[in-house]
Amino acid sequence: MKQKLVIIGNGMAPGRMLEELFEQAPGLYDVVIFNAEPRVNYDRIMLSPVLSGEKLYEDIVIHGDDWYARHGVTLHKGAKVTGIDRAAKTVTSASGVTESYDKLVIATGSLPFIIPVPGHTLPGVLAYRDLDDVEKMLDATKRGGRAIVIGAGLLGLEAAYGLKRQGMDVTVIHIMPTIMERQLDPPAAYLLEKALNDRGIEIITKANTKRIVGEDKVEGIELEDGRVIEGTIVVMAVGIRPAAQLAKDAGVVTNRGIVVDDGMMTSDGSIYALGECAEHRGVCYGLVAPLYESAKTLADRLIGGASEYRGSVVNTKLKVTGINLFSAGDFAEGEDREEIVLRDATAGVYKRLVLRDNRIVGAVLYGETADGAWFFDMIKRGTDISEMRDTLIFGQAYQGGSPLDPTAAVAALPDDAEICGCNGVCKSKIVGTITAKGLTSLDDVRAHTKASASCGSCTGLVEQLMVLTLGDSYNPAAVQPMCTCTELGHDDVRRLIVAKGLKTIPAVMQELEWKTSCGCAKCRPALNYYLVCDWPDEYADDYQSRFINERVHANIQKDGTYSVVPRMWGGVTNAGELRAIADVVDKFEIPMVKVTGGQRIDLLGIHKEDLPAVWADLGKAGFVSGQAYAKGLRTVKTCVGTDWCRFGTQDSTGLGIRLEKFMWGSWTPAKLKLAVSGCPRNCAEATCKDIGVICVDSGYEIHFAGAAGLDIKGTEVLGLVATEEEALEHIVALAQMYREQGRYLERIYKWAKRVGLDEIRRQIMGDAEKRKGYFDRFVFSQKFAQVDPWSERVSGKDKHEFKPMAVVGMAEAAE
Amino acid sequence: MALETKIMSRSDADAVTSGFDRDWVDIGVIHEIPVRGARCVRTPQGRIAVFRTADDQVFAIEDRCPHKAGPLSQGIVHGTSVTCPLHNMVFSLETGQAQGADEGEVRTIPIRNRDGRLSIAVDKLSLLVAAE
Numbered sequence: 001m002k003q004k005l006v007i008i009g010n011g012m013a014p015g016r017m018l019e020e021l022f023e024q025a026p027g028l029y030d031v032v033i034f035n036a037e038p039r040v041n042y043d044r045i046m047l048s049p050v051l052s053g054e055k056l057y058e059d060i061v062i063h064g065d066d067w068y069a070r071h072g073v074t075l076h077k078g079a080k081v082t083g084i085d086r087a088a089k090t091v092t093s094a095s096g097v098t099e100s101y102d103k104l105v106i107a108t109g110s111l112p113f114i115i116p117v118p119g120h121t122l123p124g125v126l127a128y129r130d131l132d133d134v135e136k137m138l139d140a141t142k143r144g145g146r147a148i149v150i151g152a153g154l155l156g157l158e159a160a161y162g163l164k165r166q167g168m169d170v171t172v173i174h175i176m177p178t179i180m181e182r183q184l185d186p187p188a189a190y191l192l193e194k195a196l197n198d199r200g201i202e203i204i205t206k207a208n209t210k211r212i213v214g215e216d217k218v219e220g221i222e223l224e225d226g227r228v229i230e231g232t233i234v235v236m237a238v239g240i241r242p243a244a245q246l247a248k249d250a251g252v253v254t255n256r257g258i259v260v261d262d263g264m265m266t267s268d269g270s271i272y273a274l275g276e277c278a279e280h281r282g283v284c285y286g287l288v289a290p291l292y293e294s295a296k297t298l299a300d301r302l303i304g305g306a307s308e309y310r311g312s313v314v315n316t317k318l319k320v321t322g323i324n325l326f327s328a329g330d331f332a333e334g335e336d337r338e339e340i341v342l343r344d345a346t347a348g349v350y351k352r353l354v355l356r357d358n359r360i361v362g363a364v365l366y367g368e369t370a371d372g373a374w375f376f377d378m379i380k381r382g383t384d385i386s387e388m389r390d391t392l393i394f395g396q397a398y399q400g401g402s403p404l405d406p407t408a409a410v411a412a413l414p415d416d417a418e419i420c421g422c423n424g425v426c427k428s429k430i431v432g433t434i435t436a437k438g439l440t441s442l443d444d445v446r447a448h449t450k451a452s453a454s455c456g457s458c459t460g461l462v463e464q465l466m467v468l469t470l471g472d473s474y475n476p477a478a479v480q481p482m483c484t485c486t487e488l489g490h491d492d493v494r495r496l497i498v499a500k501g502l503k504t505i506p507a508v509m510q511e512l513e514w515k516t517s518c519g520c521a522k523c524r525p526a527l528n529y530y531l532v533c534d535w536p537d538e539y540a541d542d543y544q545s546r547f548i549n550e551r552v553h554a555n556i557q558k559d560g561t562y563s564v565v566p567r568m569w570g571g572v573t574n575a576g577e578l579r580a581i582a583d584v585v586d587k588f589e590i591p592m593v594k595v596t597g598g599q600r601i602d603l604l605g606i607h608k609e610d611l612p613a614v615w616a617d618l619g620k621a622g623f624v625s626g627q628a629y630a631k632g633l634r635t636v637k638t639c640v641g642t643d644w645c646r647f648g649t650q651d652s653t654g655l656g657i658r659l660e661k662f663m664w665g666s667w668t669p670a671k672l673k674l675a676v677s678g679c680p681r682n683c684a685e686a687t688c689k690d691i692g693v694i695c696v697d698s699g700y701e702i703h704f705a706g707a708a709g710l711d712i713k714g715t716e717v718l719g720l721v722a723t724e725e726e727a728l729e730h731i732v733a734l735a736q737m738y739r740e741q742g743r744y745l746e747r748i749y750k751w752a753k754r755v756g757l758d759e760i761r762r763q764i765m766g767d768a769e770k771r772k773g774y775f776d777r778f779v780f781s782q783k784f785a786q787v788d789p790w791s792e793r794v795s796g797k798d799k800h801e802f803k804p805m806a807v808v809g810m811a812e813a814a815e
Numbered sequence: 816m817a818l819e820t821k822i823m824s825r826s827d828a829d830a831v832t833s834g835f836d837r838d839w840v841d842i843g844v845i846h847e848i849p850v851r852g853a854r855c856v857r858t859p860q861g862r863i864a865v866f867r868t869a870d871d872q873v874f875a876i877e878d879r880c881p882h883k884a885g886p887l888s889q890g891i892v893h894g895t896s897v898t899c900p901l902h903n904m905v906f907s908l909e910t911g912q913a914q915g916a917d918e919g920e921v922r923t924i925p926i927r928n929r930d931g932r933l934s935i936a937v938d939k940l941s942l943l944v945a946a947e
Binding site: 800 | 851
């Protein structure tokens with residue numbers, strides 16, 4: 001019979017412990033997790049980028065639901081454990097779940113410390129520990145005003161930066177004379193304070209909070225010296241304390257935290273403690289690297305090993321974009337200590353090394369942090385530096401005459417030098433895995449080694465290792481910039497448009513620091529699409545940023561004439577329509593009439609000046625634009641289905657027409673072509689379309705991500721639904737997901753390959769709420785998109801497009 | 816870091832051409848051209864594309880890409896350049912030169928802007944005849 005392992009808490013430390021456990025001894029335990037938060041395991045270090053809008057929650061999930069399923073883990077979400085019965089070996093949650101255990105791991109983490117000043121319970125007083133806090137803060141940013149952050153430590157400053165980025169005024173209150181005093185010496189603190197001031201963050205040091213002002217919500221704070229600062233929220237980031245109460249109540253020995261030995265075992269031989277709630281050799285850690293180290297030890301113990309955790313030296317990096325700051329070890333001054341300092345005011349660089357007995361014990365680097373890993377490595381090893389003392393501060397590149405090349409500096413690191421501090425990954429592990437598994441991308445390296453997969457600040461080092469290992473075949477610029485106007489890739493731009501609420505092209509270019517004054521022919525149409533998609537009701541389409549075809553609603557041909565394709569819903573037409581087309585062809589002497597692959601009639605060789613008149617005549621017969629020029633919904637091709645065909649299983653023509661009437665007018669990243677076939681004989685060729693439907697007796701098989709152009713590719717199956725209603729909802733939701741995530745000009749099959757078929761199926765087939773959300777957003781945006789561009793122009797819109805500005809020196813004028 | 820863009824005034828474009836005897840022909844007012852857009856002027860010698868940039872500079876060039884004769888007036892206007900709608904060649908509106916790695920040149924036509932009224936120099940137009 002399998003032993004049962006119960007874990008209280010679902011943070012990063014137990015997550016890592018389980019990864020180790022499953023890798024080394026899969027199936028050894030039945031695992032049950034209680035999570036007080038109603039969600040999966042996510043990367044808490046990355047809350048700051050979520051707050052600042054530089055990342056989304058989805059980006060920081062470490063283990064999705066499928067991970068728990070795959071490893072057979074029972075996860076009780078939103079289940080706060082209220083009691084441990086050590087005699088019966090059971091735990092019970094507030095939600096009433098009781099589980100017995102053979103081994104119990106307490107990983108309850110820590111609680112934010114809230115200063116009990118008057119007013120600390122007012123709505124608007126927030127902590128900064130989990131996603132709920134971040135969501136509350138983001139909510140507050142929508143109302144604007146001033147945020148007051150109490151505590152200028154790592155978390156406080158990251159919160160301040162995030163709130164500032166979200167458009168709030170921010171004041172940071174700090175009780176000590178300098179900020180981040182636990183990690184920084186005063187000169188570095190000064191440089192940091194100045195840099196934050198430059199970013200519009202006000203910092204008040206030596207300030208003690210007397211009370212929080214407000215009647216029924218926060219209105220500000222009053223300091224001991226009488227100053228009052230107005231604000232709409234107060235974020236307390238003054239420290240954490242280990243959440244040890246549960247263990248204490250159960251009679252487990254606690255001090256500040258839950259006391260553990262070098263095997264992470266508590267005073268009860270069946271109970272372990274891990275993470276921020278644990279106290280090891282008198283130290284409670286709050287950074288991820290030591291927690292991951294101890295997680296490894298615990299995993300080994302749980303499978304019968306004997307490894308020991310001996311404590312960690314920690315280093316810190318501040319995750320504020322554009323500020324480089326590194327500190328490690330102990331840098332207090334002392335009798336037996338010497339220091340080496342380098343300052344370069346112009347470049348904004350400050351470096352300080354603290355030495356004892358010719359060994360580095362502490363390092364503070366500001367402005368230039370590339371050598372952080374090297375110094376940190378020497379601190380941990382206790383390397384004797386007397387040989388290189390004179391040039392030590394200049395960094396690794398100066399030692400031994402090696403060139404000033406970052407790759408060479410990485411090459412010179414010893415094999416066991418730690419590259420990723422968060423995940424404790426050393427150089428040889430990264431290099432070895434790249435070689436052994438033939439990895440070629442940063443994402444692969446992250447997936448296989450975990451290096452650079454948490455806070456990401458070692459990404460540069462990891463990339464240099466990839467260059468070193470793979471040579472020129474690796475291009476570190478993994479993100480392809482949108483165009484030469486920016487360094488940002490499409491995904492970053494899309495995310496930032498939403499995160500920063502950018503609603504015009506000039507706003508995007510200003511905020512994202514475009515390098516050209518008004519973009520280029522690559523980025524402007526892309527930005528226009530992203531803004532149309534993200535702000536359907538607020539953004540005014542910028543015609544001058546559209547390719548000519550979308551500006552004049554016809555397709556430009558090689559001789560500068562245009563082709564016109566009227567919409568024939570589902571490819572069905574009639575005598576009246578055909579007669580009207582014939583009349584137009586005669587009247588305007590249209591030289592060519594051609595049937596297209598999408599079951600439409602194409603009229604080619606029309607002069608631009610004639611377009612409005614052609615549309616007017618077609619419009620009288622009931623035609624609207626077929627949008628054969630659009631990066632948007634083009635055609636829905638159908639077969640005759642149950643109406644006529646002796647094999648037809650469903651009304652494929654009807655569904656095709658319904659889909660086309662529902663979706664016409666919508667803009668998409670690239671063209672979108674659909675087809676509906678009434679049976680698996682597939683006469684409408686639905687299995688090479690962007691989205692296709694194969695009707696079967698039991699319903700509708702939805703396909704997507706086919707291609708029959710530059711690439712040829714059969715579709716993938718999204719799933720089977722029973723009714724026409726459901727088919728419509730699923731298809732529309734899929735189209736909206738693509739609209740929201742696709743890069744401009746990226747066809748659906750390329751997007752699907754990038755995002756992953758399973759992820760798309762999970763969201764569209766498996767998550768009804770998500771699907772409904774996509775569907776509703778599509779419907780909303782259609783309110784603004786379903787306007788026939790032809791009739792608009794027949795009524796005089798954009799008249800200038802179709803007439804010359806002037807006619808010079810000609811006997812007869814054009815009009 | 817965003818680059819500063821120098822904003823030049825073209826209000827005195829005729830200074831460039833002073834000293835020549837030249838027939839200026841009125842073609843309309845600047846507001847008839849969309850910002851970051853173009854309009855055409857038809858002449859016996861062919862179409863002229865008249866551009867208006869984001870900062871209200873105006874330029875006139877022959878409406879014919881030297882590559883495959885694409886109508887440059889239909890292209891996307893960015894800065895003081897236009898991208899041909901057929902094959903994406905980019906031309907400077909100021910010099911008529913192809914940008915980037917491409918080679919080629921499109922004829923420029925003197926244009927002046929007096930308080931919003933635009934005129935082009937027609938003596939230059941007759942030079943286009945040979946090209947047609």
